[in-house]
Amino acid sequence: MNVIWNIASTTVGEAIRRRVLLVILLIGVLLLSIIPALGILSARSETSITIGTMYAVLRGTSALIAIVLTIYMLPNEIERRTIYTILSKPVQRWQFLVGKYLGAVLALLLMITMMTIFMVLLFWVFQHPTAEKMAEIATQPFMYWMEMSLLAAVGMFFSTFIAPLVNFFLTIGMWLVGTVLNPLYDTLSKNGNTQPLMKGIATIVTNILPNFANYDTKNPIINPGQVIVNGALYKWTTVGYTAMYVGILLLLSIVVFDRREV
Amino acid sequence: MAAAIETQKLTKTYRSRNLGKVNVVDELDLVVEEGEIFGFLGPNGAGKTTTIKMLLGIIAPTAGEGYVLGREIGDMDVHRVISYLPERPYYYEYMTGMELLKFYGSLFGIKDTAKFQALLEKVGLAGDASKTISQYSKGMQQRVGLAQSLLNDPKLLFLDEPTAGLDPIAHTEIRDLILQFRDEGRTVFVSSHELSEVERICDRVAIINKGVIEQHGRLDDLLRGGRIEIIADAVSKEFAESFKGEDIIVSHHNDRLILDMPETSDVNAVLDALRGKKANIVSIVPRRRRLEDLFVETVGRADIRGKAKAKAAVTEEAAK
DSSP states (O other), rough: OOHHHHHHHHHHHHTTOOHHHHHHHHHHHHHHHHHHHHHHHSSOOOOHHHHHHHHHHHHHEEEEEHHHHHHHHHHHHHTTTHHHHHHSOOOHHHHHHHHHHHHHHHHHOOOOOHHHHHHHHHHHHHHHOOHHHHHHHHHHHHHHHHHHHHHHHHHHHHTTTTHHHHHHHHHHHHIIHHHHHHHHHHHHOOOTSSOOOHHHHHHHHHHHHHOOOGGGHHHHHHHSOOOOHHHHHHHHHHHHHHHHHHHHHHHHHHHHHHHOOO | OOOOEEEEEEEEEEEETTTTEEEEEEEEEEEEEOEEEEEOOTTTTHHHHHHHHHTTTTOOOSEEEEEEEEETOOOGGGGGGEEEEEESOOOTTSHHHHHHOOOOOOTTTTOOHHHHHHHHTTOOGGGTTTGGGGGGGGOOOOHHHHHHHHTOOSEEEEEEESSTTOOOHHHHHHHHHHHHHHHTTTTEEEEEOHHHHHHHHSSSSEETTTEEEEEEEEHOOEEEEEEEEEESSSOOHHHHHTTTTTTBBBEEEEEEEEEEETTSSSSHHHHHHHHHHTOOOEEEEEOOOOOOHHHHHHHHHHHHHHHHHHHHHHHHHOOO
């Protein structure tokens, strides 16, 4: 366990110094900082539009960080030969892989926390919400962190056998399908009038591809009238879904990476 | 003496879209004794790094067997007593020299700061322990690499091109460290292109080309069979001409004779003849073959053999 933790902490150290990630983070923070001004331009409730847009920026920035962070993780280690020095020590390949993944997840936690703190402070400065509302706003990014942990597992799985550029488009594609199209396919798979072929495709997509839409629980925060029935159970179910999916992806990654010639 | 490394028909085959199956390492039989510096030589793409990776258990052989310190390759326990310095290694640049040793030490469960400091002193980096790797020169990075490779007090070190890209001063420093490792009783397996360095430090060498061992043995034995140069003054041109023969090179200028002859020639007879003519013998210098000559000759011969084999295969194919 020590070996995994040491590799993970080194990965965090490296991730928070990677210029490309810092640039993405900076762009995210800059976008967040102009959002309060956008609320005035909208006909909808200023609070709703501000929170909704802030979440969208935070989510998009986090996704980009998660993808860029993980797609280069293994290829960089192989190209720079750092992997050889590490694997020549008493370190198993699976320990290396799990350590790298854990490091990525921790780096994401750090970056999402930073953006969340900035977002909440900004909201407080412009909207003067109650402490209760601020706490409520700060909970959603935890769901996004879980989503990004799953996305990182997808990126890492593909990086065990696919080149970074292809992996970038594949992982981003998986995220877009899982975020935007999954609710649509879900509806199609449950609709009795859907054509059998489309229903088959919809069933496969909703059951096999990760459903990133699960993590977007911002509606009750933006629209106080809406509630998630049994919210605590929903969140725990999502935690379980994430753990199961990440576990499967890591297991597949280990199997593929173990056979890979490095 | 026990074998630190032993391989029997160790083979690594890759599949290539254009070439089909390619044996990058082909039935390699190798024995490296404990406590020696072993030079593993070969041109680019000869299979040196692939062999090292197999011995380290980083990649699995396609066929054959290999043992490192008596254990089968891939055995994780052996990783506690071996170490590896890759060619032109990259280390996490944000770390300081001390942090780097702490990280690699942690992979062995070593947390002894005094040990890290002692290792940095050993490689001459004690004063630069708090500098980041990005501030280190290439030579310093190589030295910190050697320090990390000594963390587990290894019995066997694999050094892949340890002096590649270094300036002459750094060359000498690394060479001295490698010699020090042998004095400490460690076995050192060096893969290198720097033939003059290898000739200076290695006890035995193997020359590999296209995955096949072409030469293997003690350096003294492999370089034996050289030539002897005799220089004598007060020798007439006519007398000098009398030494001319097959494989004997005679130079004569201003009554000075320079004879370049095979080591196997009857040197005493030549000396007696010169003394008989009252010649003044200036020097007798045995000249060993240089490793570079042996390397070029071996690799060149193997290439000619390979081309002939390929040509024969084409001819045979055409005849069918």
